[in-house]
Amino acid sequence: MKKLRTIQKNNRLKFKNRKIVLGVTGGIAIYKSASLLRELTIEHGADVQVIMTDSALKFMSTLIFETFSGKPVWTSMFSDREAVGVRHVEISKWADAVLVSPATANIIGKAANGIADDLLSTVICDAGTKTIFAAAMETGMYENPILKQNVKRLKDAGFGFIDPEYGSLASGTNGVGRLAESRVILHSLLTHLNSGSLKGKKILVSAGPTREWIDPVRFISNPSTGRMGFSLAEAASAEGADVTVISGPTEVANPVGVDLIKVSTAEEMKNAIVENFAKSDALVMSAAVGDYTYPEVSSEKLKKNGSDLTLILKKTDDILSALSGDKGDKIIVGFSVETENVIENSKLKLNEKSLDLIVVNNPKEKGAAFGHDTNKVSIIDRKGTVEELELMSKSELSTLIIDRVSNLLNGS
Ligand SMILES: Cc1cc2nc3c(=O)[nH]c(=O)nc-3n(C[C@H](O)[C@H](O)[C@H](O)COP(=O)(O)O)c2cc1C
Structure with a gap:
């Protein structure tokens, strides 16, 4: 008991009592989502529900996300283990924020155009500006003018957006498109969640x-x-x-x-x-x-x-x-x-x-x-x-x- 108290005291607990949906999509930076989830839950005390897209499941299984969130991962509108109902509405109402990391060009395009054709995109559609995207993709995709319009559309509408950084990419080239560092993502998420009591100061x-x-x-x-x-x-x-x-x-x-x-x-x-x-x-x-x-x-x-x-x-x-x-x-x-x-x-x-x-x-x-x-x-x-x-x-x-x-x- 004493040990547990010590651990809790030493934790940074920035996200204590915060309810977060972590949307995981099919990008190569997906491997970083597991440690991001670990930071959110174990180090910072967040309550996280993970949703993975079909493409994300091709890269990684649900196991590591279930372990770090302590909950089953949701993967489908219609066929997960428990009764489905209107879970997309329940989950988006439950969440204080929806963090999509990594966010593919595909999910950004869907969200910017109101498309809701799977569980994650439907949750985003209902959660609206509670959502924040951490984009990661090849430079060519990121510089595509349609992608840029989609990003602008989301930003203008009040969605959170974490720009990717310059660095080495999966293709072996260097360019803009690399997922932001986890501490940048966590800071942006916290800013998105907070009330902005010092805005303008x-x-x-x-x-x-x-x-x-x-x-x-x-x-x-x-x-x-x-x-x-x-x-x-x-x-x-x-x-x-x-x-x-x-x-x-x-x-x-x-x-x-x-x-x-x-x-x-x-x-x-x-x-x-x-x-x-x-x-x-x-x-x-x-x-x-x-x-x-x-x-x-x-x-x-x-x-x-x-x-x-x-x-x-x-x-x-x-x-x-x-x-x-x-x-x-x-x-x-x-x-x-x-x-x-x-x-x-x-x-x-x-x-x-x-x-x-x-x-x-x-x-x-x-x-x-x-x-x-x-x-x-x-x-x-x-x-x-x-x-x-x-x-x-x-x-x-x-x-x-x-x-x-x-x-x-x-x-x-
Ligand atoms: C090995 C591999 C790596 C990929 N990496 C990315 C990526 O970093 N960013 C991205 O936008 N798409 C990437 N894609 C393409 C997406 O997986 C694809 O657009 C998919 O439809 C995304 O689905 P989702 O957004 O529903 O997860 C990658 C595909 C493969 C096969």
Whole structure:
């Protein structure tokens, strides 16, 4: 029991309580659908009903999809194992979204023209704009002007559409037509499902550590990975915001659906934030910016000369203080890392820096702050209310923080 709770806590659970129909069609990228389904159900907690077309069944059997969804796969309007009835209507009403991945030129053509001649196309016909297609096909098919008209028709009508990427194709050539990466598909699906509470808003997010160089091969930094900031940026983008991320050096994969500006030092971070703040509605300042810099960076590697080395560090500019004059009605969320008098020190910081919310990390707590997939924080608002949250994934925490930002921006 304890183990199960741990597993659930560590899961990212982006799709918890979401009901998804996964439509699988007969394209060569079908093999990626099995791992996409696994991510949706096992990693992100979605409830998924898979529908496969006749062509899809020529490529793969239902077994792997049944295993990862925990349900029989539906393959036919008329002859599956259980009583049929109007299952195409029931399933489309049940679903929060219909994701078709991979989506062949054929299913795109059928959907764009209202054709409903098998179970999947009929479900799409009934589900309408709840449907999102992840297209994959040879470049020739993708560049066919009729296909292009069909795609435009679907997009104009409000259907979701994930464009294929450039890359190597099954034919051995390179071109546009390759199925988008699964994290792009999942992000687009989440955006399609969400209410778009940040549509039209510009959100600036800072992420990761900064580096203060001593010589060409050494720097002072901190263990921030950028995961918290990237996760916040994706959560804001999934609510329809126009997101810019200013990030220090990180090893983690770039966030999906955002504009990314890479910086290195605290000064570069400050300049990029100041430049972008004026056109933003909110700033979420999750970067771990260095407090001290070494002003006399050596152009050559400092030699070991047998004695101790003393470096005199200079304080870096405080970024939030530099912004307070331009704050107006912009929302600013700060993060604090404290190891003693955690709440009192954070309240002081909230007031001194005119923040609207402060997210308080205590790295001494198990699973919190730097380097983990999880975090345990308290959130303090301008009234001084302290909300202590339990340990949760950074992804869940991001959704919660972005929800607060959305409420503040929308005046609720
Ligand atoms: C080996 C093979 C690979 C194929 N790959 C694709 C593909 O990537 N994209 C596509 O649109 N069609 C592809 N097709 C063609 C489709 O299978 C065909 O158009 C079929 O009618 C699609 O049916 P469905 O949309 O009902 O699944 C492929 C066919 C074969 C035999």
